Amino acid sequence: MNTDDTCTHTDSTLLLGLEGMAVIKVEETESGLVVHVATTEEAARACPACGVLSATRKGGRVTRPRQLPYDGGVVETRWHKSRWYCAERLCPRTSFTEQTRQVPAGARLPAQGGGRRAER
Numbered sequence: 642m643n644t645d646d647t648c649t650h651t652d653s654t655l656l657l658g659l660e661g662m663a664v665i666k667v668e669e670t671e672s673g674l675v676v677h678v679a680t681t682e683e684a685a686r687a688c689p690a691c692g693v694l695s696a697t698r699k700g701g702r703v704t705r706p707r708q709l710p711y712d713g714g715v716v717e718t719r720w721h722k723s724r725w726y727c728a729e730r731l732c733p734r735t736s737f738t739e740q741t742r743q744v745p746a747g748a749r750l751p752a753q754g755g756g757r758r759a760e761r
């Protein structure tokens with residue numbers, strides 16, 4: 642068995658700065674490139690409630706985590722996110738959306754122009 646094959650997408654991943662993600666498809670559109678990524682990190686399948694890794698995919702949806710400047714234009718990303726069934730039968734959380742350190746589930750991207758500043 643040659644495990645080197647799993648590293649095929651690493652360059653693209655580094656290029657886009659999305660650790661733990663793999664590029665699954667690149668589309669060329671009128672407004673620029675659209676890069677489709679999916680999570681490769683095993684930890685993304687860990688239930689947030691009990692930590693047990695899931696092996697059963699429930700479904701998925703596509704989110705737009707960010708736009709990235711690239712080669713004088715903008716590259717849009719489409720993150721193909723999966724939902725998983727929790728493998729632990731006693732867990733109150735029956736299913737969950739995968740999450741990574743890069744983009745936690747439900748997190749909003751920080752607004753441009755700096756953080757909130759307390760004023761009085």
Ligand SMILES: [Zn+2]
Pocket residue numbers: 688689690691692693727728729732733734
């Ligand atoms: Zn669980």
